[in-house]
Amino acid sequence: MREASFYIAEEGGKVKCILCPKNCSISEGNTGVCGVRENFSGKLYSLAYSKPIALHLDPIEKKPLYHFFPGSKILSIGTYGCNLNCRFCQNSDISQEFRKEDFDNLEEVTPEQVVQICSKYGYKFAAFTYNEPSVFFEYMFDIAVICKKNDIKTVVVSNGQINKEPMLKLIEYIDAFNIDLKSFNPDFYRKICGGDILTTKQTIETIVEKKKHLEVTFLLIENLNDNESEFVELCKYLSGLDKNIVLHISRAFPRYKMEFEPTPLILISKFEDTAKKYLNYVYTGNI
Ligand code: SF4
Structure with missing residues (x-):
């Protein structure tokens, strides 16, 4: 556990987390929507700091x-928690269906130890993935800073739900992103995911402005x-x-x-053909 960045004290011992667009106002002993940032005695703490649920070597294509x-x-690193609540969540066991007590059963792995593992085995890439990395911002940030000093490239796989200030702090230490763009309909984001499409678009635009490598995933x-x-509007926006x-x-x-039924392959092909009218590089996955 470690004191969080990006929060402000409020009256009555509450704290306001300003890491993501939820901007949760959290009273003593409670966590925000993500379930992994808790108010202890008027200070906000990250429960996920140095508590990975997985450290796994993956092919980079799997991101x-x-x-x-x-x-x-x-080397892929994830913890528990998410700041969205998508009703179709594809990894709800770690994103939604955990208890904060589950952190007690996890072994501590500090940022320095993560990078030592990379150095020991000659790994040149590290990814923050599996669950939503914004919610373990401090752990991700500290690992990324040490990675940069050690010439290890870093990747963030995210829903893009992070406020601008933390994003600008983080991006200096990240080399590549894969951002989920779940729909181009604000109501879909709000009603099905509990999120805010404008923030995800802002994150995508920041990555483009800062000239970092960007790939986008659309789960159909x-x-x-x-x-x-x-979907045409989404493709036009990206192009x-x-x-x-x-x-x-x-x-x-x-x-x-x-x-629901698994997405029909014919629908995937149709959307692939549509996207190729606007974008130079379109791939299908999970099939
Ligand atoms: S990171 Fe978590 S606690 Fe902070 S605003 Fe977002 S959902 Fe709320």
Whole structure:
């Protein structure tokens, strides 16, 4: 556990976390929406600091990143928690269905130890992934700073729900991003995911402005976010930023609170064809 960055004290012992657009006002003994940032005696703490649930070596293509050092292996780090509550969440066991007591059962791995593992085995890449890394900002940031000193490239796989100030602090130490863009419909973000599309767009635009490597993932779900005109708007938005942004169209499977058929392959192909009219690099995944 470690004191959090990006919060302000409020009256009555409450604290306001200003890390993500939820901007949770948290009373003593409670956590914010993400479940991993807790108010202890009027200070905000990150429960996830140095508590990874997984440190795993993956192919970089699995993040997915297809245009960033293809063929490399990447040490992937995740904890518990998420600042969205997507009803179709594809990894709800670590994002939604955990208790804060579960952190007690995890072994401590400090940022220095993560980088020592990379150095010992010659790993040149580290990813913050599996759950939403914004919610373990301090752990991610400290690892990324040491990685940069040790010439290890870093990758963030995120829903993009992070406020501008922390994003600007983080981005200096990150080399590549994969950002989920779940729909181009603000109501979808609000009602199905409990999120704010404008923040995800702001994050994407910051990455483009700062000239960091960016790939985007769109999880296609039949009858949920398969409105073709909205998808055309999404593709036009990305191509307006840069036609070379890589787009991954990913197949969805029924998980968490939603029952639906796995995305039909014919629908994936149709969306792939549409996206290729606007973007130079479109891939399908999870099929
Ligand atoms: S990071 Fe967590 S506690 Fe902070 S504003 Fe977002 S959901 Fe709330």
